[in-house]
Each structure stands twice: as structure tokens, then as C-alpha cells.
Amino acid sequence: MIWLSDNKIPIGDWAEAAFGWLQTNGGWFFDGMAVAMETLIEAILWCLQTPPESLVIAAFVALTWVIQRGWKLPLFIGLGFLFIVNQGYWEETTESLTLVLSACVVCMGIGVPIGIAAAHRPRLYAWMRPVLDLMQTLPTFVYLIPAIVFFGIGMVPGLIATVIFVVPAPIRLTHLGISGTPTALLEAAESFGATPSQTLWQIELPYALPQIMAGLNQTIMLSLSMVVIAALVGADGLGVPVVRALNRVDTGLGFESGFVIVVVAIMLDRMLRVGDK
Amino acid sequence: MKKAVIFDKVCIMFGSAPQKALPLADQGKSRSEIQAETDQVLGVHNCSLDVDEGEILVLMGLSGSGKSTLLRSVNGLNPVVRGSVSVNDGGEMVDVAQCNAKTLRHIRQSRVAMVFQQFGLLPWRTVAENVGFGLELAGVPEGERTTRVEAQLALVGLSERADAKVAELSGGMQQRVGLARAFATEAPILLMDEPFSALDPLIRTRLQDELLELQARLKRTIIFVSHDLDEAFKLGGRIAIMEGGRIVQCGTPREIFSNPASDYVADFVANMNPLGVLTARDVMVPGEGEGGGVHAEMPVRDVMLRLREQPRLSVESLGQRIGVVTAQSIVDRLSV
Numbered sequence: 001m002i003w004l005s006d007n008k009i010p011i012g013d014w015a016e017a018a019f020g021w022l023q024t025n026g027g028w029f030f031d032g033m034a035v036a037m038e039t040l041i042e043a044i045l046w047c048l049q050t051p052p053e054s055l056v057i058a059a060f061v062a063l064t065w066v067i068q069r070g071w072k073l074p075l076f077i078g079l080g081f082l083f084i085v086n087q088g089y090w091e092e093t094t095e096s097l098t099l100v101l102s103a104c105v106v107c108m109g110i111g112v113p114i115g116i117a118a119a120h121r122p123r124l125y126a127w128m129r130p131v132l133d134l135m136q137t138l139p140t141f142v143y144l145i146p147a148i149v150f151f152g153i154g155m156v157p158g159l160i161a162t163v164i165f166v167v168p169a170p171i172r173l174t175h176l177g178i179s180g181t182p183t184a185l186l187e188a189a190e191s192f193g194a195t196p197s198q199t200l201w202q203i204e205l206p207y208a209l210p211q212i213m214a215g216l217n218q219t220i221m222l223s224l225s226m227v228v229i230a231a232l233v234g235a236d237g238l239g240v241p242v243v244r245a246l247n248r249v250d251t252g253l254g255f256e257s258g259f260v261i262v263v264v265a266i267m268l269d270r271m272l273r274v275g276d277k
Numbered sequence: 278m279k280k281a282v283i284f285d286k287v288c289i290m291f292g293s294a295p296q297k298a299l300p301l302a303d304q305g306k307s308r309s310e311i312q313a314e315t316d317q318v319l320g321v322h323n324c325s326l327d328v329d330e331g332e333i334l335v336l337m338g339l340s341g342s343g344k345s346t347l348l349r350s351v352n353g354l355n356p357v358v359r360g361s362v363s364v365n366d367g368g369e370m371v372d373v374a375q376c377n378a379k380t381l382r383h384i385r386q387s388r389v390a391m392v393f394q395q396f397g398l399l400p401w402r403t404v405a406e407n408v409g410f411g412l413e414l415a416g417v418p419e420g421e422r423t424t425r426v427e428a429q430l431a432l433v434g435l436s437e438r439a440d441a442k443v444a445e446l447s448g449g450m451q452q453r454v455g456l457a458r459a460f461a462t463e464a465p466i467l468l469m470d471e472p473f474s475a476l477d478p479l480i481r482t483r484l485q486d487e488l489l490e491l492q493a494r495l496k497r498t499i500i501f502v503s504h505d506l507d508e509a510f511k512l513g514g515r516i517a518i519m520e521g522g523r524i525v526q527c528g529t530p531r532e533i534f535s536n537p538a539s540d541y542v543a544d545f546v547a548n549m550n551p552l553g554v555l556t557a558r559d560v561m562v563p564g565e566g567e568g569g570g571v572h573a574e575m576p577v578r579d580v581m582l583r584l585r586e587q588p589r590l591s592v593e594s595l596g597q598r599i600g601v602v603t604a605q606s607i608v609d610r611l612s613v
């Protein structure tokens with residue numbers, strides 16, 4: 001036993017070496033990625049913060065009406081935003097929404113194509129599965145550290161950490177939907193001379209659409225659940241007051257900001273619930 | 278007679294090493310023997326068959342006899358391991374077992390269309406959008422597509438339901454959509470894999486009649502798979518009977534009925550109503566009748582009506598009296 005603990009397998013050293021190597025040799029790659037994400041975040045933030053609050057709220061209410069019809073949900077969304085303004089969390093909310101929306105863009109942009117590729121290549125998916133499991137089960141704090149190493153402090157590492165945690169969801173759901181396409185439909189398309197891309201666009205994607213939308217919904221919810229963690233690496237948003245409250249053991253502040261996060265979560269969930277009807 | 282499809286010694290084997298199993302199939306081993314020895318599943322073996330332009334040929338046999346497998350080789354859904362399947366592409370014959378992907382796509386888009394047992398319709402599309410599916414894949418422009426789809430819908434009597442989602446339709450209606458989709462591409466060759474088997478008997482009969490009516494007008498070449506002998510005899514100009522992946526007999530309903538090639542075929546035939554198939558020629562005996570005769574190809578059903586007026590009917594062919602039919606001669610023929 002003493003021998004065993006004396007000859008520790010240097011997992012930590014290996015990881016450090018690997019990250020060190022990546023940092024020296026892949027710097028240009030991470031810098032490029034950081035710039036791209038920074039731009040995305042800035043653009044979304046600009047859209048949410050430059051116009052007056054009332055205009056942004058009206059836009060969200062209108063969007064809800066477009067997606068859901070009826071008047072109840074748009075009204076609920078409007079009231080929700082007014083409550084947030086009332087609590088004085090408007091700015092933090094826009095920052096968190098920015099993080100969530102950026103995560104959606106990145107996760108769906110990466111997740112849907114990977115999910116499709118995996119559905120078409122069962123061997124690839126067999127390889128990917130343990131990686132996806134690892135991404136979701138590894139404690140988030142563990143990959144916050146390399147995120148800071150590569151991307152410093154701020155919104156970008158927050159977004160990276162969010163994406164790593166969230167992207168398995170759209171990948172899995174897209175894979176589920178595409179690979180579940182009934183053979184009968186695929187053969188019908190084949191027998192009428194569909195090309196692979198026609199099959200994808202006319203058969204597989206429409207068939208998988210409900211699952212892909214469920215993937216989007218999960219992406220939003222999981223990203224929102226990451227706002228507190230993202231605040232730990234310096235991302236702005238609703239996580240910041242929570243962390244501050246934690247440091248100061250300020251029950252009131254903690255409860256208040258936590259409640260706002262819940263309200264935002266419910267609002268986004270209701271807004272995007274399309275599949276149920 | 279021009280040929281629409283020529284199957285030449287077609288072998289289809291399912292599994293990773295089909296070549297290994299071919300010699301066994303050539304020795305005449307059965308599917309289960311081949312599977313036990315090589316782990317390959319025999320689909321069809323050495324099937325040769327010519328399909329004439331404009332005819333309805335029925336592939337018929339018990340479940341698992343290889344009907345669908347053979348049918349699906351015509352549009353390349355099942356790859357052929359040995360032999361060839363030639364499809365008439367406007368004058369020249371194209372071997373779909375060998376041709377490249379582009380040619381195969383062309384054949385599928387404009388020469389061969391298919392109707393499926395489980396319909397194979399896209400549930401998120403409307404009836405009209407489903408009918409236009411093949412045209413859309415072939416790149417037919419929107420305007421022309423709309424007119425052609427409307428014409429097809431009228432043909433199958435679904436103009437009213439053009440904008441309904443397919444799930445709202447009954448099974449019979451859904452298969453009409455399937456038929457319209459296949460007819461819409463104007464492909465001269467139609468493959469039908471038990472298209473009516475999933476339907477109620479009444480609807481099935483109605484759709485069979487409708488298909489015959491459409492065929493009388495449109496004159497396509499139809500290869501029709503069925504496991505129901507009555508359906509096969511009703512629709513088929515010729516019938517190919519399959520057993521264990523091999524064609525055991527091919528001929529007109531009458532030929533098969535009067536001369537079953539094996540016990541397997543005889544068993545099939547024993548279960549069906551012979552009156553629709555036999556003609557005066559089959560039930561006559563040598564001799565001479567009285568009065569006006571009947572034609573040798575007159576169906577027995579009609580001959581029986583005539584017998585009520587005239588107990589000994591002469592049978593004529595090419596102006597010659599070739600035999601005589603009596604009630605007794607019919608009974609004798611049917612009780613063999």
C-alpha cells in the first residue's frame with residue numbers, strides 16, 4: 001500500500017503539461033476563438049442594452065406573441081420584465097440573457113451538425129458518447145481553471161465553460177431525432193431519387209425538428225443554470241450578486257437575486273415551449 | 278413486345294460476405310442451410326424474368342419468399358450481388374445493378390416509381406405536398422408541379438383533401454396519396470410492394486378496381502407484389518410464383534391454375550376460386566355438341582350460364598369445333 005501511494009500516477013502533472021503545450025502551441029487558435037466570441041457577445045449585448053428598456057421589453061413581448069399566439073403569455077412575459085426592472089436587476093438580466101443567447105448560438109451551431117454527423121456514423125457516436133458523458137459529469141469547477149488559463153477573466157471564459165457543459169444536450173437530442181427517422185421514410189425518399197442532402201433537409205431535419213427544438217430549450221435552461229458558475233470566472237450577469245451575497249452571507253441579497261434568476265428561467269421556458277401543443 | 282424490365286439471373290444476398298454464400302446457393306441449398314453455414318441470408322437466387330411494357334406482373338409467394346427483395350432490386354434499394362436488372366430508359370436498357378449513382382438517381386426520379394405497403398408518406402406535409410414530393414426531388418419548377426399535382430389528385434379523387442395533413446386521412450385515402458405520388462412523376466414503371474395489404478378487405482377490393490381502371494387509361498408497366506392469390510389473379514396479366522428466394526413458376530393465371538409446376542404452387546392454387554380463371558377450353562371433353570358453340574377462351578362462369586339453356590355446348594376455336602362442355606365435364610374438371 002505504501003508502494004502504491006509512493007508511486008502516484010501523475011494525472012495532475014499530465015494535465016498541466018497538456019494544457020501548457022496547448023497554451024504555447026495553440027495560442028493563435030484560442031486567441032481567434034476568443035475574438036470571435038467576444039464579438040458575438042458584444043453584438044448581443046449591444047442589442048439588449050443600447051435601446052431603452054421599454055423597447056427591448058416590447059420586442060420580447062412581440063416575439064412571444066409570434067411564437068405562442070394568444071395574449072396570456074406575452075402579458076406574463078411583460079409583467080416578468082417589469083418585475084425585474086422593479087427589483088433593479090435589468091442590467092444584470094441583459095448580461096445573463098447575452099450569455100444565454102451566445103451559448104445558444106454556439107451550442108446549436110456546433111451541436112446540431114455534430115449530432116447529424118453522429119447519427120450518420122454510428123461508430124463516431126460510439127466514440128463520442130464517453131466524451132459527452134465526461135463533459136456533463138465532470139464538476140464544472142474543474143474546467144473553469146483551464147478556461148481562465150486560456151481565456152483570462154470575463155464573459156468569454158464564462159461562455160466557454162457554459163458551452164462545454166451545455167453542448168452535449170443539443171448533440172444528444174439532434175442525434176436522437178435524426179437517427180430515429182423511420183426507415184420507411186428514408187426509403188421513400190431514396191426510391192424517388194433523393195440526394196443525401198435532399199434526404200437531410202426534406203426528411204431527416206423535419207422529422208427531427210421536435211427533438212432539435214427540445215435541444216434548444218434544454219440549451220437555454222442549462223445555460224441559465226450556469227450563470228452563477230460563470231460569475232466565478234468574471235462573467236457579468238445575475239450570478240454576480242449571488243456570488244457577492246455568498247461572500248457576505250447576505251441572505252436578502254442572495255434570495256432576491258436567486259428569485260430573479262428563477263423568474264428569468266420560467267419566462268424563457270414558457271416563451272419557447274412550442275413542442276407541447 | 279418491348280421489355281420494360283429484364284431480370285437476368287439476379288442473386289441478392291444479405292450479409293457482409295455474400296460471395297462466400299453464392300456457391301452454396303448454386304448447389305440449390307435452402308436459405309436456412311446457407312445461413313447456418315455462412316451466416317449470410319439468401320434474398321433471391323438466380324431469378325430471371327422479363328417484364329413487358331404495359332403489363333401487370335405479380336410477384337407472389339409466402340411471406341419471406343423474396344418478393345420484396347426482388348422488387349426492390351429494380352430501383353436499387355437492394356444491391357444485386359450477381360446478375361443484372363435492366364430497366365428500359367426510353368429505348369436503351371440500363372443495368373441498375375452496375376450503373377453509377379447519377380444514372381440510378383435519374384432512373385428513380387423519372388423511370389421507376391414505388392408504392393409502399395406502409396404508405397411511406399411524410400406526416401408533416403399536406404396531401405398535395407406529398408403527391409408533389411417526387412417532382413420536387415427531380416427539380417420540377419413550382420408552377421408546373423402544382424398543375425401536375427392537381428391532375429393526380431383529381432385522378433385518385435382527392436382534390437377536396439389537397440390541404441389536409443396525411444394523418445387526418447383513412448388508410449385507403451393515404452394509399453391513394455401514395456399511388457398519386459407514384460403516378461405524378463410519370464415514371465413508366467411502377468413498383469408496388471403489397472400496397473393494399475394493410476387495408477380492410479372492402480377498401481382493398483375498391484382500390485384494386487381503381488388501380489385496374491387507372492391502368493387501363495395510363496398503361497404503365499406495373500410490378501406488383503402480393504401474397505394473396507385472389508389479388509394476384511385479379512390484377513396480374515402474368516404471375517411469377519416465388520418460394521425460398523427462387524421463382525418456381527411464371528405464367529398467366531390460367532397456365533398456373535391448370536398446370537401448377539410444384540406442390541407448393543398447387544397448394545396455393547387449391548385455395549382459390551377456379552371459376553374466375555378457367556375457360557371453356559379447360560373444362561371441355563372431346564366430342565361434339567349441338568347448336569351454337571362458345572368460344573374456347575370464354576370464362577367458365579359465363580359458360581355455366583349458357584349451359585342452362587343448352588346442356589351440350591360446342592367449343593370453338595379458329596372456326597373449328599374442338600370439343601364439348603357439359604355440366605358433367607365441368608364437375609369432373611373441378612374435382613380433380
Ligand SMILES: Nc1ncnc2c1ncn2[C@@H]1O[C@H](COP(=O)(O)OP(=O)(O)O)[C@@H](O)[C@H]1O
Pocket residue numbers: 291292318319320338339340341342343344345346347
Ligand atoms: N435488409 C435485410 N437484411 C437482412 N435480411 C433481409 C433483409 N431484407 C430481407 N431479408 C431477408 O430476405 C428474405 C426475403 O425477404 P422479403 O423479400 O422481404 O420477403 P417477402 O417480401 O416475400 O415477404 C427474408 O428471409 C428476409 O428475412
Ligand SMILES: [Mg+2]
Pocket residue numbers: 344345346470471
Ligand atoms: Mg415483402
